[in-house]
Amino acid sequence: MILTNIESVPGMKIKAQYGVVSGSTVRAKNAFADIGAGLKNVVGGELKSYTELLTEARKEATSRMETQAQMLGANAVINIRYATSAVTSGAAEVYAYGTAVYVEPVGV
Amino acid sequence: MGDLITLAVILLVTYMTGSLIEKAHYRKIKKREKALIGKTMVSYGIKTWDNTKKVKKIELVSGEVVISVDYFKTFAAGLKNLFGGKLNSIESILDRGRREAILRMREKAVGANFIVNTKVEQIMMNDPSNKNEYPKCALIAYGTAITYE
Numbered sequence: 001m002i003l004t005n006i007e008s009v010p011g012m013k014i015k016a017q018y019g020v021v022s023g024s025t026v027r028a029k030n031a032f033a034d035i036g037a038g039l040k041n042v043v044g045g046e047l048k049s050y051t052e053l054l055t056e057a058r059k060e061a062t063s064r065m066e067t068q069a070q071m072l073g074a075n076a077v078i079n080i081r082y083a084t085s086a087v088t089s090g091a092a093e094v095y096a097y098g099t100a101v102y103v104e105p106v107g108v
Numbered sequence: 109m110g111d112l113i114t115l116a117v118i119l120l121v122t123y124m125t126g127s128l129i130e131k132a133h134y135r136k137i138k139k140r141e142k143a144l145i146g147k148t149m150v151s152y153g154i155k156t157w158d159n160t161k162k163v164k165k166i167e168l169v170s171g172e173v174v175i176s177v178d179y180f181k182t183f184a185a186g187l188k189n190l191f192g193g194k195l196n197s198i199e200s201i202l203d204r205g206r207r208e209a210i211l212r213m214r215e216k217a218v219g220a221n222f223i224v225n226t227k228v229e230q231i232m233m234n235d236p237s238n239k240n241e242y243p244k245c246a247l248i249a250y251g252t253a254i255t256y257e
Contacts, residue, residue: 002166003166003167004166004168004252005168005225005227005250005251005252006155006224006225006252007155009166010163010166010254011162011163011166012163037176037244040176041176041177041178041242041244042122042178042179042242043121043122043125043126043129043178043179044122044125044126044129044130044176044177044178044180044181045125045126045129045133045175045176045178046133046173046174046175046176046208047174047175047176047244050174050233050244050246051172051173051174053174054172054174054248055172058170058172058248062168080168082170082227082229082248082250084229084231084246084248085231086231086232086233086234086235086246088235089233089234089241090233090235092233092246
């Protein structure tokens with residue numbers, strides 16, 4: 001599956017398009033990680049557990065989007081955007097959306 | 109009186125830890141930025157590429173970081189907010205976070221010729237209903253990495 005956040009796939013031509021596909025997820029860390037991050041928040045610096053949380057959430061949302069695109073018979077998703085929001089303290093929602101398309105290499 | 113002393117101690121300690129962490133972080137960022145000079149080009153608006161060359165690999169790369177504003181900075185920003193003007197303490201946090209996120213993205217795309225259409229977004233990860241919480245800021249950078257053959 002080819003993923004891009006521009007309007008086309010470099011070196012390929014769009015043959016068909018299947019409309020918008022999207023995937024979203026809400027994730028939270030366990031209570032211990034929350035307490036640790038709360039302490040770290042007082043002294044400053046990076047909150048590694050929350051960074052991890054965002055990475056996981058983004059991967060999950062992307063894979064859900066990919067599954068949806070595969071079901072439609074697409075082999076690429078273009079113009080992907082991510083939207084992130086904090087639902088409550090320590091929980092993040094990541095929403096990924098893009099256009100599912102079928103692409104073929106140029107000159108084939 | 110006891111409360112004031114506790115507050116002063118907390119402010120002093122967090123001022124020290126905050127500035128130590130910030131200095132170390134800036135040193136790391138500068139080192140990594142130097143190492144990446146001339147490697148992968150990052151563009152923020154361009155969505156085109158050289159059509160004459162053959163493309164080998166297209167990949168969506170991203171980097172994210174959650175960075176916290178320490179107690180001292182929150183306190184100082186609260187005071188400064190009364191008078192208005194530049195909030196230096198928060199500025200440096202956002203600057204650090206953004207540079208870190210972009211660096212992480214670039215480090216994932218080592219070997220690529222360039223990254224086009226980079227987007228950087230930032231959100232506050234606080235509980236919207238809890239006003240007393242210290243701010244924590246999430247910065248996410250993502251773009252399309254293109255590698256030529």
